[in-house]
Amino acid sequence: MKNPKIFLLIFLSLLLNTYSYSQDFWELMDPHKNVKCIDIDQSGNLYIGAEDTLSNQAGLYKSTNGGESWEFLYASMYNHEPIAVHCKDDIVYFSNQYRLIRMTDQGLMFDTLYEGISNIRCILQGESGNIYFGSGALCRSVDNGQTWDTLLAPNPSVEFFYDIMEISPDSIYASSVNFITGGGVYRSVDGGESWVNILPDYSVTSLEQASNGDMFAAGYGSYSLVENQVMVSHDSGDTWESVYNSIGTGQIEDMTITPDDIIYIGLISGNVGAYFSDDYGVTWSQVESDIITNTSEVFVIKALPDGRLYTCVDSSAGITKLYRSSDTLYTEIPIISISRDELTAYPNPACDYINLSRQQNQAGGEVRISDVNGREVHKAYFTAEQTSIRCVVSSWPKGIYIARFFSQNKPQGNIKFLVM
Numbered sequence: 001m002k003n004p005k006i007f008l009l010i011f012l013s014l015l016l017n018t019y020s021y022s023q024d025f026w027e028l029m030d031p032h033k034n035v036k037c038i039d040i041d042q043s044g045n046l047y048i049g050a051e052d053t054l055s056n057q058a059g060l061y062k063s064t065n066g067g068e069s070w071e072f073l074y075a076s077m078y079n080h081e082p083i084a085v086h087c088k089d090d091i092v093y094f095s096n097q098y099r100l101i102r103m104t105d106q107g108l109m110f111d112t113l114y115e116g117i118s119n120i121r122c123i124l125q126g127e128s129g130n131i132y133f134g135s136g137a138l139c140r141s142v143d144n145g146q147t148w149d150t151l152l153a154p155n156p157s158v159e160f161f162y163d164i165m166e167i168s169p170d171s172i173y174a175s176s177v178n179f180i181t182g183g184g185v186y187r188s189v190d191g192g193e194s195w196v197n198i199l200p201d202y203s204v205t206s207l208e209q210a211s212n213g214d215m216f217a218a219g220y221g222s223y224s225l226v227e228n229q230v231m232v233s234h235d236s237g238d239t240w241e242s243v244y245n246s247i248g249t250g251q252i253e254d255m256t257i258t259p260d261d262i263i264y265i266g267l268i269s270g271n272v273g274a275y276f277s278d279d280y281g282v283t284w285s286q287v288e289s290d291i292i293t294n295t296s297e298v299f300v301i302k303a304l305p306d307g308r309l310y311t312c313v314d315s316s317a318g319i320t321k322l323y324r325s326s327d328t329l330y331t332e333i334p335i336i337s338i339s340r341d342e343l344t345a346y347p348n349p350a351c352d353y354i355n356l357s358r359q360q361n362q363a364g365g366e367v368r369i370s371d372v373n374g375r376e377v378h379k380a381y382f383t384a385e386q387t388s389i390r391c392v393v394s395s396w397p398k399g400i401y402i403a404r405f406f407s408q409n410k411p412q413g414n415i416k417f418l419v420m
Contacts, residue, residue, distance in 0.1 A: 134161025
């Protein structure tokens with residue numbers, strides 16, 4: 001007779017092995033929400049633009065418990081879900097059909113900042129304090145939403161802006177899709193006064209920057225060739241090279257980069273699904289999953305500061321459901337409230353040195369500079385009389401850095417800058 005203890009050990013081993021590997025990369029958050037966009041505020045509250053398929057209420061929803069339950073905050077016009085939401089500190093901006101809405105006081109106050117333009121696809125409040133949105137035009141407010149300037153409107157009937165990136169108050173990038181001639185990546189180095197299309201003939205839905213300063217542009221690819229869906233630039237957009245090439249109709253709808261520089265892309269046609277690269281685009285693999293597969297159209301993919309990856313996927317029922325990574329994938333991103341009145345940085349981006357300046361008539365203090373992963377790389381000091389100090393950065397690795405000013409060991413202000 002065989003030893004029953006051996007069978008028991010084998011059974012327990014198989015059971016443990018099955019349990020250990022049964023968890024999928026993704027988990028469904030709410031089966032009854034048709035979700036178009038997502039973001040998180042500095043308090044960890046999640047916000048989605050969605051329609052509840054049970055109540056048929058479309059608008060802005062909030063979760064204070066990681067998506068376990070949702071509170072309906074704002075009803076959209078014509079029952080259309082917001083397609084863009086952006087959190088800056090505890091302020092939430094979102095699109096509402098023909099309006100740009102700002103929410104403050106944790107949902108007690110809603111203000112219409114702009115009215116009269118449809119399909120607002122991207123919203124950004126930069127570290128400068130300027131507010132941007134993109135639709136058939138790229139618009140900006142420098143006075144907290146009271147007045148607006150149109151920065152770009154190449155062809156509002158066929159070209160739409162999908163993403164905005166502010167590297168510094170002077171250095172701004174915007175990507176677009178032109179449904180006739182392609183679109184591109186527009187760059188301004190003078191604060192938005194003038195613009196150049198530095199990647200013409202490309203339909204670009206998403207812009208991201210890695211910690212080493214490399215800039216990635218993803219989208220539908222070259223209009224003429226219908227390929228080269230991810231491009232990279234090592235010199236702020238002066239030159240580009242392809243790092244992801246899907247021959248045919250591979251359309252990337254969104255891209256995100258985690259703090260440890262893993263790039264994720266979501267495709268809605270061609271080789272659909274979620275893919276990633278952990279070597280700056282040299283090689284790509286599909287995210288292994290039985291839930292989101294090579295038949296899943298991924299419309300949103302976003303690394304949020306809570307350490308999880310979120311995605312909106314079109315299901316067979318025509319509902320774009322919200323999923324997130326089952327586990328925390330990276331160290332939580334610190335959400336920093338920038339006090340630009342207390343600390344400024346110039347030039348930004350910097351190559352050889354960075355000047356850090358503060359207001360006059362202040363006590364002395366210490367500046368602590370860290371990289372995006374929180375590692376402190378440098379310290380500098382203000383005397384009571386100093387208003388500016390210079391730090392040599394020529395030997396620093398390329399990437400984004402955060403300078404924090406402390407006086408009497410209390411934080412007074414922060415500023416983010418780029419070393420190239």
